Amino acid sequence: MDRITLSHGSGGRMxxxxxxSLFIKVLGNVILREKKDAALVRVGSQRLAFTTxxxxxxxxxxxxxxxxxxxxxxxxxxLAVCGARPLYLSVGIVMEEGLEIxxxxxxxxxxxxxxxxxxVAIVTGDTKVVEKGSxxxxxxxxxxxxxxxxxxxSRERIRIGDSVIVSGPxxxxxxxxxxxxxxLDFGTTVRSDSGPLNRLIAxxxxxxxxxSFMRDPTRGGVATTLNEIVTGRRFGIAxxxxxxxxxxxxxxxxxxxxxxxxxLACEGRVLVVVSREDEGKVLRAMRRTAEGRxxxxxxxxxxxxKGRVYLKTVVGGKRIVDMLAGEQLPRIC
Amino acid sequence: MDRITLSHGSGGRMxxxxxxSLFIKVLGNVILREKKDAALVRVGSQRLAFTTxxxxxxxxxxxxxxxxxxxxxxxxxxLAVCGARPLYLSVGIVMEEGLEIxxxxxxxxxxxxxxxxxxVAIVTGDTKVVEKGSxxxxxxxxxxxxxxxxxxxSRERIRIGDSVIVSGPxxxxxxxxxxxxxxLDFGTTVRSDSGPLNRLIAxxxxxxxxxSFMRDPTRGGVATTLNEIVTGRRFGIAxxxxxxxxxxxxxxxxxxxxxxxxxLACEGRVLVVVSREDEGKVLRAMRRTAEGRxxxxxxxxxxxxKGRVYLKTVVGGKRIVDMLAGEQLPRIC
Numbered sequence: 001m002d003r004i005t006l007s008h009g010s011g012g013r014m015x016x017x018x019x020x021s022l023f024i025k026v027l028g029n030v031i032l033r034e035k036k037d038a039a040l041v042r043v044g045s046q047r048l049a050f051t052t053x054x055x056x057x058x059x060x061x062x063x064x065x066x067x068x069x070x071x072x073x074x075x076x077x078x079l080a081v082c083g084a085r086p087l088y089l090s091v092g093i094v095m096e097e098g099l100e101i102x103x104x105x106x107x108x109x110x111x112x113x114x115x116x117x118x119x120v121a122i123v124t125g126d127t128k129v130v131e132k133g134s135x136x137x138x139x140x141x142x143x144x145x146x147x148x149x150x151x152x153x154s155r156e157r158i159r160i161g162d163s164v165i166v167s168g169p170x171x172x173x174x175x176x177x178x179x180x181x182x183x184l185d186f187g188t189t190v191r192s193d194s195g196p197l198n199r200l201i202a203x204x205x206x207x208x209x210x211x212s213f214m215r216d217p218t219r220g221g222v223a224t225t226l227n228e229i230v231t232g233r234r235f236g237i238a239x240x241x242x243x244x245x246x247x248x249x250x251x252x253x254x255x256x257x258x259x260x261x262x263x264l265a266c267e268g269r270v271l272v273v274v275s276r277e278d279e280g281k282v283l284r285a286m287r288r289t290a291e292g293r294x295x296x297x298x299x300x301x302x303x304x305x306k307g308r309v310y311l312k313t314v315v316g317g318k319r320i321v322d323m324l325a326g327e328q329l330p331r332i333c
Numbered sequence: 334m335d336r337i338t339l340s341h342g343s344g345g346r347m348x349x350x351x352x353x354s355l356f357i358k359v360l361g362n363v364i365l366r367e368k369k370d371a372a373l374v375r376v377g378s379q380r381l382a383f384t385t386x387x388x389x390x391x392x393x394x395x396x397x398x399x400x401x402x403x404x405x406x407x408x409x410x411x412l413a414v415c416g417a418r419p420l421y422l423s424v425g426i427v428m429e430e431g432l433e434i435x436x437x438x439x440x441x442x443x444x445x446x447x448x449x450x451x452x453v454a455i456v457t458g459d460t461k462v463v464e465k466g467s468x469x470x471x472x473x474x475x476x477x478x479x480x481x482x483x484x485x486x487s488r489e490r491i492r493i494g495d496s497v498i499v500s501g502p503x504x505x506x507x508x509x510x511x512x513x514x515x516x517l518d519f520g521t522t523v524r525s526d527s528g529p530l531n532r533l534i535a536x537x538x539x540x541x542x543x544x545s546f547m548r549d550p551t552r553g554g555v556a557t558t559l560n561e562i563v564t565g566r567r568f569g570i571a572x573x574x575x576x577x578x579x580x581x582x583x584x585x586x587x588x589x590x591x592x593x594x595x596x597l598a599c600e601g602r603v604l605v606v607v608s609r610e611d612e613g614k615v616l617r618a619m620r621r622t623a624e625g626r627x628x629x630x631x632x633x634x635x636x637x638x639k640g641r642v643y644l645k646t647v648v649g650g651k652r653i654v655d656m657l658a659g660e661q662l663p664r665i666c
Contacts, residue, residue, distance in 0.1 A: 093387070102335065
């Protein structure tokens, strides 16, 4: 393997190998090695979260969002799942010569609306233009700074018996983008779940001091994110297939296309690991918000199958759910 | 005009118009409106500088640097010219399917080396891959956080009579990239000036409390950056053509290609506006560093020609030096 493939950007195993074998090895420092969604750093006496994400979604407009709102929410959410209050965002735009200014305006307005909705300010930016054919319409990088207000989130705090909760139905974002891109019609339009999680997460963390870990299941989906949680640990995760919320439209699209919803990217969902006794508090806190109305307990941390995620199927079987291996859906975010 | 052109990314007039008429209008807040190289923000009681830049330089390797080192130094310098100590950087990489992994490794090692040289840590990152033909090899976004240690830099502090100093010969970066891209041979190889300015700037600010403003002349060059300083102000800048340092190789390349060095991007030079009486202190502080050995006073702030930059030519004439109007050199950074 001497060239980059789409699988290196899938969020799955090959991406993790590239990150470990190259970026962390060469650039490594204690903060980078933690591989959190946001880096936790200190400036003076202030604890900050700092994160970055590039967005290359194709198409740039899709049901329920666009590359602009996605860039804001994606970065807001990476800060929020690390226990930080998102405050300031940057926006770096790379445009292809010939991009319609009307499209750029629409994206910019969407960025502004998303920033208002999430309660963050866009404070710095950059604009580059490359020749026609040197990039596909527009790519956006968004980096963000947040103030850490809950510093007890860590894989080390996860305990056997903890519950795994998802804040709502999974996979809508991926199906929304895919159906727009491929011009597929499933009868009903599946809208992306893309949205800000910072308020929902603040409520969850106010409701329980026993949340041990959170992560948003973006590229690679719930299956890959849960695998990131268990890899190298002395516990496994038992997923209860029947409990995993999937909307009817998304389920139908998956059946038609032969996709597994567990591997589909969400852009407005969070996975929360919490002590069993606080499971109800977290569920209630989530369900009191519009974005968390569909929250469900989908699994638990087990002593069995250390380092593995396994699914208890509807018919009573068990199967290992691995990290995404190849490339399921490119340019989903 | 209903489509984006290369001029919208040139750093010149059209880019400023796009930023003012769209980004600042739609996304605007007090911090963004200041249009500094870095946003000055507050988290808790801590003052921070926060900046972002996307790098799309073509070719990705050039004499004196590459897209990796450029991404680190460019972002470090944007923090430094705002009076901040650069601390933490993010790196967001968008790669084209088929990119050689050896090239990615070389870039990553260059990022690591540049970060060490500048004394910053890469603490967070992101990797995306797009299909072959959807981006040109690799684009890198780098965002950065710094701790503000000198908060007296502002265009408002500039006074008539202040001196304008440049830290070294101009235009080498642009000529280095251009000659590599076009396969030009000028007899001698011009190496990019790309490098970190944070130490030089710290020395300057330790030497004088009378520095009123700083900016690094990247896209659009010295001419455009000086125009940014005077636009809308009640003073002008008189540039002394004879004093502007240009290396022999760069001067020859400019003559051959019909380029004006004043419009060429530098990536390791800074323009400093300082009270006339501290001019000597700043020059000495710069010249004690390797990167500032060629520092020169190149002009002064004048009561005449308000809002304009004008050049006193070698033969004794005077001409207005405007902001870059169209596109001189695309993909220079």
